[in-house]
Amino acid sequence: MLTELDNCILGIIWRDGPMSAYGVRNHFERSTTVAWSSSTGTVYPAIRRLKDRDLLSAGKRSGPRKSQLLQLTRAGMDALRSWLAAAEPELGSSTADPIRTRVQFLAALDAEARARAIARYRTVTQEAIDTFELKAAAQGEGVAERLDHLGALGALAELRARLTWLETIEPLLMNLRADSAQ
Amino acid sequence: MLTELDNCILGIIWRDGPMSAYGVRNHFERSTTVAWSSSTGTVYPAIRRLKDRDLLSAGKRSGPRKSQLLQLTRAGMDALRSWLAAAEPELGSSTADPIRTRVQFLAALDAEARARAIARYRTVTQEAIDTFELKAAAQGEGVAERLDHLGALGALAELRARLTWLETIEPLLMNLRADSAQ
DNA sequence: GGCTCCATGTAAGGAGTTACATGATTCA
DNA sequence: TGAATCATGTAACTCCTTACATGGAGCC
Numbered sequence: 001m002l003t004e005l006d007n008c009i010l011g012i013i014w015r016d017g018p019m020s021a022y023g024v025r026n027h028f029e030r031s032t033t034v035a036w037s038s039s040t041g042t043v044y045p046a047i048r049r050l051k052d053r054d055l056l057s058a059g060k061r062s063g064p065r066k067s068q069l070l071q072l073t074r075a076g077m078d079a080l081r082s083w084l085a086a087a088e089p090e091l092g093s094s095t096a097d098p099i100r101t102r103v104q105f106l107a108a109l110d111a112e113a114r115a116r117a118i119a120r121y122r123t124v125t126q127e128a129i130d131t132f133e134l135k136a137a138a139q140g141e142g143v144a145e146r147l148d149h150l151g152a153l154g155a156l157a158e159l160r161a162r163l164t165w166l167e168t169i170e171p172l173l174m175n176l177r178a179d180s181a182q
Numbered sequence: 183m184l185t186e187l188d189n190c191i192l193g194i195i196w197r198d199g200p201m202s203a204y205g206v207r208n209h210f211e212r213s214t215t216v217a218w219s220s221s222t223g224t225v226y227p228a229i230r231r232l233k234d235r236d237l238l239s240a241g242k243r244s245g246p247r248k249s250q251l252l253q254l255t256r257a258g259m260d261a262l263r264s265w266l267a268a269a270e271p272e273l274g275s276s277t278a279d280p281i282r283t284r285v286q287f288l289a290a291l292d293a294e295a296r297a298r299a300i301a302r303y304r305t306v307t308q309e310a311i312d313t314f315e316l317k318a319a320a321q322g323e324g325v326a327e328r329l330d331h332l333g334a335l336g337a338l339a340e341l342r343a344r345l346t347w348l349e350t351i352e353p354l355l356m357n358l359r360a361d362s363a364q
Numbered sequence: 365g366g367c368t369c370c371a372t373g374t375a376a377g378g379a380g381t382t383a384c385a386t387g388a389t390t391c392a
Numbered sequence: 393t394g395a396a397t398c399a400t401g402t403a404a405c406t407c408c409t410t411a412c413a414t415g416g417a418g419c420c
Contacts, residue, residue, distance in 0.1 A: 003379075004280060011287035022399050033286070035278030042380055044401055066388085067399060077290070084284050084291055085299050092306030094314070094337040095277040096217030098186060102266050104215070104333045105193035107325050108259070109266055117267050124274030132276070143289050143358055150354060151286045154347045155276040161343035165336045172332060176325055185407075204371050224408055226373055248416085249371060 002055075005036050005046055007083040010055060013070055014080055015144050018059065020067035021047045032131060033151045055079050099125070099162065103169070107176045118170050125163045132156045184237075187218050187228055189265040192237060195252055196262055197326050200241065202249035203229045214313060215333045237261050281307070281344065285351070289358045300352050307345045314338045 002010075012027050013019060019027075021044055029038035036042060047070065050056040055076035058068045072080065099121050106114055136152040139145070184192075194209050195201060201209075203226055211220035218224060229252065232238040237258035240250045254262065281303050288296055318334040321327070 004278075004283065005380085008283060011283075011290070014290055015287055020399075021401090025399090032275070033282070035283075037381065039381060039383095040399095040401065041382070041403090045379085048401095080287065080290055081295070084288060085295055085302075087281075087284075087299065087302040087306050089306050089309060091280050091303070092308075092310035092341075093214070094310060094340050095279050096186075097277050097336065097340065098273050099269075100215070100333055100336040100340075101186065101190060101193075101217075102269075103336065104329050105197055105262065106266060107329060108193070108196055108262055113263070113267055117269065120267075120269040121273070124269050124271050126274075127271060128274035128276060146354070146358060147286050147289060150351045151282055153351065154279065154282040154285065154344070157343040157347040158276050158279065158282075158340055159274075161339040162336070165339040169332045169335065172328075176328060187407085202371075203373090207371090219409070221409060221411095222371095222373065223375090223410070227407085230373095 002050075002079060002083065003046075005042070006050060007080065008034060008036070009043070009046055009050065010072060010076055010080045010083075013056065014072050014077065015147065018069040018071040020069055022067055024070075032135060033148075033155055050076070097162065099166070103173070106173055111174065115174065118166065118173060122163060122166050125159055125166065129156065129159045129163065132159065184261060184265065185228075187224070188232060189262065190216065190218070191225070191228055191232065192254060192258055192262045192265075195238065196254050196259065197329065200251040200253040202251055204249055206252070214317060215330070215337055232258070279344065281348070285355070288355055293356065297356065300348065300355060304345065304348050307341055307348065311338065311341045311345065314341065 009024055012024060016023075016027065024047065025038050025040060025043045028034055028036055028043065047056065051058065051070075053075075054073055056070050057073050057076075058070055060069075102117070102121070106117060109117060132152050132155050136149060136156055139149060191206055194206055198205075198209065206229065207220050207222060207225045210216055210218055210225065229238060233240065233252075235257075236255055238252050239255050239258075240252055284299070284303070288299060291299055314334050314337050318331060318338055321331060
């Protein structure tokens with residue numbers, strides 16, 4: 001079984017053309033939409049695994065710095081396609097939102113600290129929204145750019161929903177007393 | 183540094199009262215809002231770590247089956263509170279949504295498979311919405327129940343935003359040609 | 365007495381993170 | 393010629409997962 005990271009790497013190499021392991025790493029580093037770190041200890045071993053499974057092939061070294069350009073094999077393309085097509089029910093279940101997780105326990109803070117925490121959650125959410133609004137404003141022509149744009153729109157939709165939710169529940173949270181807990 | 187799981191365990195034990203490791207495990211198993219598996223290999227070692235750090239203390243065995251009831255130490259309560267209060271900027275960045283990840287590469291599918299995939303994404307999202315609507319409908323009286331309810335509302339908000347986004351981008355996705363990629 | 369829960373773990377394996385290591389190339 | 397960047401990795405560590413293991417308590 002391939003991990004999400006493995007499949008994501010296949011997707012990036014398919015979408016943005018043959019690139020080196022270094023290029024994939026940079027892609028992760030620049031990207032605001034992917035969930036993984038761009039650490040070499042993550043990317044290089046993953047690419048090694050994909051090569052071992054014959055999902056990626058390394059062409060000749062080329063470019064000014066002689067990097068090894070990776071591309072999908074036929075099996076790699078098949079793997080990418082079946083990953084896209086297969087959507088298990090778990091895929092739909094909501095993702096792990098660290099703010100939502102924290103909110104479940106916010107009554108552990110006294111009123112003052114609680115208000116500060118909620119304000120902080122709203123601030124960091126708003127900041128993320130600002131970032132993605134900039135990204136979403138940049139429209140490109142190519143397929144890769146447009147797909148990227150759609151992803152940014154999705155991230156924005158999620159973040160805005162979270163902010164609205166935070167604003168809605170703030171008065172309810174402030175009304176809670178931590179009386180039933182220890 | 184405590185992981186999200188560690189802190190979440192502290193939160194559960196604080197919120198739902200002293201409970202055994204088995205109780206924590208069951209909580210994860212029943213919960214639809216937490217992101218972790220309920221496997222014993224996850225919960226028991228985590229609790230062991232928390233006990234080693236003196237964030238959890240195990241009282242006498244009690245109850246009919248003589249389970250060890252865990253509760254937060256003073257340091258555990260402090261840890262929980264500082265976790266809730268400290269919200270790093272990364273907290274705001276959008277979470278890893280597997281559907282959004284896949285959408286970024288959907289042009290790798292031909293029109294027919296792509297339409298099927300999008301329909302599937304919508305279906306699994308809708309199913310998750312149905313689940314959380316049931317959960318959100320159940321209103322409780324205690325603090326724990328109300329916090330749970332707020333969490334369900336947050337999950338619902340996120341899922342609905344995702345569904346709306348999918349519906350919005352569907353025509354745009356279908357118009358994309360996979361021409362610029364290999 | 366056997367079946368089902370309750371209750372608590374351990375073992376093996378894989379994956380991600382941080383930090384470290386190394387060499388080549390470009391450019392000021 | 394030295395600094396920055398390109399480019400590719402390895403090592404140690406922690407955590408999570410699946411699967412396996414064990415024993416007691418209640419019930420029919």
